[in-house]
Amino acid sequence: MTNVKVFSKKEIDITGTPASVQQLNKTDLEKLNSVSVADAAKYFSGVVIKDYGGIGGLKTVSVRSLGANHTAVMYDGIVIGDAQGGQIDLGRLSLDNIQSIQLYSNQPADILIPARSYASASVLALSSLLNNNKERSVTLKLKAGSFGFFNPAFSYKSPVGKNMMQALSAEYQSADGSYHFIDYETGRGRSKRNNAGIKAYRIEYDAAYFISDSNRIKLKLYYYHSKRGLPGAVILYNNISDERLYNASFFAQANWQKNFSAKSRLLISGKFSADHKYYIDPSYPNSFGKLENDFYQNELFFSAAYSYKLFNAVTISYASDYFRSTLKRKDQFAQDFANPTRENFLNSISAQFKKKRIEMFANLLHTAINEKVENGDAGKRLRAFSPAVAASVQVFENFPVRIRASYKKIFRAPTFDDLYYTNIGNTLLRPEYVDQYSVGVTYNYQSAGFIKTMMLTVDGYFNKAKDKIFAAPQQNLFQWTMLNIGRSDAKGIDAAAHIDLKQWRKTMIALRLSYSYQDARDMSDPSLASYKQQIPYTPVHSGSASLSVLIKEFSIAYNILASSYRYKLGDPIPQNVVQGFTTHDISVGYDVLVKSRRYKFLAEANNIFNTQYEIIRYYPMPRFNYRVGLIVSFNK
Amino acid sequence: MKKQLIKWVLPAMVLLNACKKDDVTPGPAVAPTKGVYVLSEGGTGSTLSFRSAAGTVTGDFFLQQNPTIVGGLGNLGNDAIIYGGKMYIMMNLSNVVTVLNASTGIFIANIAFPGGPRFAVGTRGKVFVTAYDATVTAIDTTTLTKASPIAVGPNPEGVAVYGNYMYVVNSGGFNPIPDSTVSVIDLNTNLEIKKIVVGVNPQKIEINSLGDAYVSSYGNFSTILPTISVVNCNTNTLKTTLNSDYVYDHLRIFNDIAYFYNNYAGGPVKVYDTRTNTLVRNNFITDGTTIQVSYGVDVDEENGDVYIADAKNFITAGQVTCFSKDGVKKFHFSVSPGVNPNKIVFLR
Numbered sequence: 006m007t008n009v010k011v012f013s014k015k016e017i018d019i020t021g022t023p024a025s026v027q028q029l030n031k032t033d034l035e036k037l038n039s040v041s042v043a044d045a046a047k048y049f050s051g052v053v054i055k056d057y058g059g060i061g062g063l064k065t066v067s068v069r070s071l072g073a074n075h076t077a078v079m080y081d082g083i084v085i086g087d088a089q090g091g092q093i094d095l096g097r098l099s100l101d102n103i104q105s106i107q108l109y110s111n112q113p114a115d116i117l118i119p120a121r122s123y124a125s126a127s128v129l130a131l132s133s134l135l136n137n138n139k140e141r142s143v144t145l146k147l148k149a150g151s152f153g154f155f156n157p158a159f160s161y162k163s164p165v166g167k168n169m170m171q172a173l174s175a176e177y178q179s180a181d182g183s184y185h186f187i188d189y190e191t192g193r194g195r196s197k198r199n200n201a202g203i204k205a206y207r208i209e210y211d212a213a214y215f216i217s218d219s220n221r222i223k224l225k226l227y228y229y230h231s232k233r234g235l236p237g238a239v240i241l242y243n244n245i246s247d248e249r250l251y252n253a254s255f256f257a258q259a260n261w262q263k264n265f266s267a268k269s270r271l272l273i274s275g276k277f278s279a280d281h282k283y284y285i286d287p288s289y290p291n292s293f294g295k296l297e298n299d300f301y302q303n304e305l306f307f308s309a310a311y312s313y314k315l316f317n318a319v320t321i322s323y324a325s326d327y328f329r330s331t332l333k334r335k336d337q338f339a340q341d342f343a344n345p346t347r348e349n350f351l352n353s354i355s356a357q358f359k360k361k362r363i364e365m366f367a368n369l370l371h372t373a374i375n376e377k378v379e380n381g382d383a384g385k386r387l388r389a390f391s392p393a394v395a396a397s398v399q400v401f402e403n404f405p406v407r408i409r410a411s412y413k414k415i416f417r418a419p420t421f422d423d424l425y426y427t428n429i430g431n432t433l434l435r436p437e438y439v440d441q442y443s444v445g446v447t448y449n450y451q452s453a454g455f456i457k458t459m460m461l462t463v464d465g466y467f468n469k470a471k472d473k474i475f476a477a478p479q480q481n482l483f484q485w486t487m488l489n490i491g492r493s494d495a496k497g498i499d500a501a502a503h504i505d506l507k508q509w510r511k512t513m514i515a516l517r518l519s520y521s522y523q524d525a526r527d528m529s530d531p532s533l534a535s536y537k538q539q540i541p542y543t544p545v546h547s548g549s550a551s552l553s554v555l556i557k558e559f560s561i562a563y564n565i566l567a568s569s570y571r572y573k574l575g576d577p578i579p580q581n582v583v584q585g586f587t588t589h590d591i592s593v594g595y596d597v598l599v600k601s602r603r604y605k606f607l608a609e610a611n612n613i614f615n616t617q618y619e620i621i622r623y624y625p626m627p628r629f630n631y632r633v634g635l636i637v638s639f640n641k
Numbered sequence: 642m643k644k645q646l647i648k649w650v651l652p653a654m655v656l657l658n659a660c661k662k663d664d665v666t667p668g669p670a671v672a673p674t675k676g677v678y679v680l681s682e683g684g685t686g687s688t689l690s691f692r693s694a695a696g697t698v699t700g701d702f703f704l705q706q707n708p709t710i711v712g713g714l715g716n717l718g719n720d721a722i723i724y725g726g727k728m729y730i731m732m733n734l735s736n737v738v739t740v741l742n743a744s745t746g747i748f749i750a751n752i753a754f755p756g757g758p759r760f761a762v763g764t765r766g767k768v769f770v771t772a773y774d775a776t777v778t779a780i781d782t783t784t785l786t787k788a789s790p791i792a793v794g795p796n797p798e799g800v801a802v803y804g805n806y807m808y809v810v811n812s813g814g815f816n817p818i819p820d821s822t823v824s825v826i827d828l829n830t831n832l833e834i835k836k837i838v839v840g841v842n843p844q845k846i847e848i849n850s851l852g853d854a855y856v857s858s859y860g861n862f863s864t865i866l867p868t869i870s871v872v873n874c875n876t877n878t879l880k881t882t883l884n885s886d887y888v889y890d891h892l893r894i895f896n897d898i899a900y901f902y903n904n905y906a907g908g909p910v911k912v913y914d915t916r917t918n919t920l921v922r923n924n925f926i927t928d929g930t931t932i933q934v935s936y937g938v939d940v941d942e943e944n945g946d947v948y949i950a951d952a953k954n955f956i957t958a959g960q961v962t963c964f965s966k967d968g969v970k971k972f973h974f975s976v977s978p979g980v981n982p983n984k985i986v987f988l989r
Contacts, residue, residue: 238685241715242735242751290757290773291815292795338817532933534977535957574684576958580701580978623685 018460019501020447023364023395024111024411025051025464027501031104033517036553036562038590038609038632040156040178042106042131043095047566048549049108050519051466051499054095055542056620058627059182060154061203061233064096068127069110069468070495070525070543071439074417077125081133081225083258083276084121086304088330088347091420095129097229097252101146101158102133102174102209110464110499111413111441112393114366117262117272119308120324120353123370123393126415126439126468133174133209133225139164140640148607150632153181153202171212179204186625187617188239198625200234200246219264229254238623251283258306268314276306299336305329318360326351332421343378343425350374362399368392374418382432384424389436391415397447405449409464413441423474423487431487440469453507460503468495473529493540495525513555520548527575535575542621544568544585560594573622586618607634677941678702678746678986679950679961680721680730681979687718687732688979691746692961698974706746714739721986724763725782728986731758731770738770740785743988750785754778764802765828771797777809777826791831793824799845803852803874805829810843810856811836823856825877835877839870847894848874849915855899859890869901886920887911895940898966900925900947902935904983910935910949912968927968939985946971950982961985 019026027049029037039045043064047054053067065073073092078085085093107113109128122128141163148156158176165171182201188194210226235248256278263271280302289296305328312322328349334342355368374387395411416436424430445464450456473491499521506514525540539545546569553562570585592609608631615629675694681687691702699705703714715735722729728743737751738758756774763769767779767788776790777797794811801808805828813820819842825835840858848854852874860866867890869883889901894915901911909924910932925947926932936952936959945966952959958977964970976982 240734241686241712242732242737242753243716245736245755289815290775290796292813293816296815340817530954533954533957535954541956574956574980576977578958578978 018449019462019503020405020407020449020460021364021397022114023366023397023409024109024114024413025409025443025445025462025499026110026114027108027519029106033551034100034103034106035594036551036560036592037564038562038592038611039100040632041096042098042100042103042129045100045106046095046108046129048517048519048551048564050501050521050548051110051464051497051523052108052521053523053543053547053568054620056096056626057624058620059184059198059201059203059236060096060152060178060180061182061201061231062096062236062624063094065092066095066129067543068108068129069441069466069497069499070493070523070540071126071468071470072417072437072473074420074437075126075415075439077122077128079122079128079130080227081131081223081258082122082260083119083274083306083308084124085256086278086306086328086330087280087302087420088304089282089300089302089332089421091417091422097205097231097254098131099176099178099207101156101176101207102160103131105132106130107132110443110466111395111411112368114357114364114395116320116322116355116357116366117270117310117312118324119272119274119310120326120351120370121306121308121328121349123324123353123355123368124351124372124391124415125417126413126441133211139170142638142640144636144638146634146636148632148634150609151630152184152627153179154632155179156634165212168215169212172210174209174211175207177204177206182234182236184627184630186628188625196239198236199244200248201236203231203233205229205231205233220262222259222261224259225257227254227256227258239625240623245288247288248284248286251281253281255279270312272308272310274306274308274310276304278304278306293337297336297338299334299339301333301335303331318358320357320359322353322355322357324351324353324355330421332425338427341380342427343381343383343421343430345379345383345421345425346377347384347421348375348377362402363397365394365396367394370415372416372418376424378425381425384419384432384434387418387436389416405451407447407449408445409447410444411441412443415439415441419474419487426487429487434474434487435472435489437473437489437491438471442467455507456504457507458503458505461501463498463500465498466496468497469493470495490529492528493525494528495523495540497524498522511557515553517551518548519550520546522546533575538575538577539572541574542571542583544571558596560592560596562592564590564592566590568620583619583622586616588612588616588618589614602637602639605634605636607632607636609633676988677948677961678721678723678728678988679976679979679982680718680984680986681959681976681982682717682719684956684980686712686716687714688976689714689718689721689730689746690976690979690982692974696972696974698976700975700977700979702746703741703748707748710748719758719983720760721984722761722763722768723986723988724768725766727782729761729763729768729770729780731761733757733759733773738768738780752780752785752787759797760799762800762802762807764807769800769802769807771800771809773797773815775811777807779831788831791826791833793826793833794820794822794836796820797824798843799847799856801846801848801854802828803848803854806874806877808846808848808854808872808874810839810846812842812844812859814842814859819859819861821858823854823872837872837877837879839872839879840868840882841865843870845891847892847899849894849897849899851897851916853880853915855892855894855915857890857892857901867903887913891935891938893938893940895942896945900938900940902938904936905934905952907932907934910938922968925968926964926970928970930962930964930970932962936981937983937985939987941987941989943987943989948985950976950985952981952983955981 078093107130146158160174162172188196258276260274284298286296308326310324350373353370358365370391376384393413397409419434443466448461450459472489502518567587595606679690689703715732717734720731728741730739740749756772778790779788795813807826811820822836842859854872873880897916899913912921934952937950959982962973
């Protein structure tokens with residue numbers, strides 16, 4: 006079963022790619038005391054996770070000062086679509102079944118992927134791929150901790166016959182989430198988050214069928230279900246919190262990769278997804294005595310990509326995607342809702358030049374969007390070309406320093422919420438455009454000495470966003486509406502270092518550092534106090550450090566996250582300051598093999614200095630908390 | 642849901658009937674220092690600013706005068722009135738009416754209004770407060786206790802008094818189909834005696850000296866435009882609806898002159914004479930001063946100066962500009978850190 010290796014994702018050399026990429030693999034993730042993808046993504050540079058606190062709280066990602074709608078989240082090679090809000094809640098994506106996370110600023114440098122992977126300003130790629138272990142294995146996991154956190158998980162993997170692998174993974178997560186916080190905003194002292202509980206489960210099934218070494222089919226089924234309370238902002242004198250959110254997501258995706266020859270490769274992908282979101286505010290002061298939002302969203306996706314190696318160093322590819330999203334509303338406010346359907350046609354041509362010391366990538370994407378509605382006006386149809394180029398050069402033959410540069414022009418289409426939200430939506434909206442320029446230096450040092458490997462990357466970037474979509478009052482229409490009025494200029498530096506020391510006796514030490522500098526200015530309206538000021542919730546300095554030590558069966562990791570102060574609104578005045586913070590986490594693991602069973606004991610202490618901090622003002626984050634866990638895996 | 646959001650985020654401004662002729666206004670508790678209070682509803686926390694007669698502005702006056710109240714004023718201050726030496730601030734999201742000493746800004750008490758207080762009027766030694774739970778409730782200004790709530794229509798907004806009657810507009814703005822009535826309450830019995838049909842989703846009510854109540858309505862934010870309805874308070878019947886030149890959702894009347902404006906759509910403030918039923922001018926401002934969004938308009942009863950609160954882009958510090966009654970700018974001041982200033986109260 007050597008061909009199973011096709012499944013395993015190689016460790017990416019973060020210093021070699023023409024556009025910036027960062028990666029956390031399974032071992033890294035185990036050290037980061039993380040439950041969800043959001044917790045882990047905080048360790049990437051250039052990233053701000055907007056975290057509303059708690060296990061059930063919304064967590065979205067902003068990369069290089071751009072809004073969350075500009076980052077696509079990809080699961081096993083196919084984008085997770087959300088035409089309604091356009092922002093994926095990373096808090097819902099559990100790390101339990103994730104083998105690696107990559108963050109591509111710009112886009113993946115792969116030549117054989119669906120066109121949609123090129124259609125956003127950055128891509129967060131999650132891989133749950135089966136590893137190349139051909140044995141049958143069972144893993145049982147139980148984690149529990151503060152705030153009633155209870156998280157059993159099960160996974161099973163086995164070969165089926167000679168040419169097939171399959172895996173099943175299931176997980177349950179619950180927490181009452183009612184953590185204590187020091188309420189310095191409203192002066193009530195020690196208070197408790199109310200209505201912060203969550204119950205969620207996830208079931209995932211994967212299968213891979215190897216027809217031959219050069220021909221394989223993969224299938225994935227995914228279901229997630231959650232019920233949670235929405236604790237809301239801390240409001241002076243008002244402790245009422247009873248809003249709830251129910252969510253069910255299903256998707257089935259498959260792809261078929263056939264290599265006709267070493268030069269000629271084909272990838273066909275398809276996906277169907279269905280989402281149901283139900284929100285209720287049971288104390289809403291209307292005649293029903295409640296407010297309900299009941300939305301159903303479906304997406305159908307097809308993609309065909311073909312790549313051909315023209316010469317030794319040059320590969321070209323063509324990818325064509327079609328996807329269709331529909332949104333239906335079924336609550337008491339549904340009668341006039343647009344119930345839109347959006348059809349997307351994406352076509353992309355790409356070229357890659359790859360030699361030992363030089364790598365270049367160029368691609369041109371064409372997007373066509375057509376929209377239909379059941380009520381009212383439909384959003385504008387859209388036709389756009391989006392170019393991207395990137396290059397990386399190792400200047401000296403024997404010195405592992407590379408210089409890289411990239412440019413990409415891309416947009417995010419208005420979401421269904423932007424276009425059709427009752428009374429607010431504006432069907433005349435244009436997309437939000439971003440020009441991204443980036444220049445970087447990388448250094449990849451390997452030696453037999455004290456430092457085994459050291460990878461350093463420093464990238465400077467300039468992002469110019471225009472036609473940013475904001476809610477604004479509109480003259481003469483007598484309504485608030487979404488408008489393309491925002492502009493912003495963001496200059497920044499992302500730096501990262503990964504250092505692995507030489508193994509000494511049975512001790513291994515690794516260090517990961519990241520630092521981000523973001524100078525992101527609002528350029529929208531010169532008449533406002535916020536003009537040329539830092540964009541709200543964007544820290545100028547932020548960073549992380551993670552030190553891990555492995556001594557025989559013991560592993561210890563120490564993680565630090567830090568952020569400078571931010572402003573909650575555009576005016577740079579003391580009253581708008583959200584204080585900077587630093588959090589420190591420790592985890593200890595004991596890993597032992599007893600008769601082919603691997604036992605791993607885990608203990609995590611988070612926020613060990615009991616710091617009270619906020620990422621979003623009036624949404625206090627948890628102070629000290631802990632988790633303990635046991636993982637048992639056995640192979641047969 | 643967004644229509645409701647609008648209503649939470651962009652509440653109307655109230656009319657102040659505290660000085661109406663039928664009021665029995667108790668004397669002030671201490672000798673007042675003259676000045677102007679500005680209530681800003683805030684992006685998250687509300688603020689109360691104060692500009693003294695000498696022109697000194699304190700952005701967060703509440704915090705300065707009440708440093709031990711850590712959380713500040715609370716959330717979503719919709720309206721404030723001074724009545725009998727006390728200031729009453731309707732804190733809609735915090736579900737309280739905050740009572741201050743009007744002269745000093747020093748905190749006296751919070752009165753719980755779980756229904757979410759909106760607007761208030763002072764009359765007969767009481768302050769009547771509308772709340773989203775379809776009620777209007779009197780506060781005794783001496784004991785600061787609440788009387789039994791009076792039932793009105795859904796999501797009441799503005800409130801005004803004329804003679805023996807109190808008029809409460811019922812917006813029903815949280816319903817898929819909004820309300821469009823004004824409840825008439827007999828102040829002798831505290832019972833609703835009648836509902837008068839006005840425009841859809843009514844917000845504000847102001848009454849002139851003839852007993853004509855002007856009611857502004859939002860409409861339904863799409864097909865139905867804002868309107869101004871006129872109710873005759875002497876007969877409690879609908880008198881007329883102003884023509885399509887008057888598409889306004891907010892208004893303020895002083896000395897029988899109405900100032901019409903749109904509190905989130907922006908555009909000029911229109912001046913109208915309610916005694917002669919004639920247009921005075923299309924743009925109140927005559928010297929070319931620009932206001933981005935007139936979020937609140939109030940008139941200084943001492944000299945007729947008109948104060949316009951500008952919410953700008955709703956996420957930056959607001960500004961208040963004072964004009965003479967002829968529309969010529971006198972001065973302006975920022976209410977920073979206040980965001981979305983919506984109510985100016987005069988300490989005279």
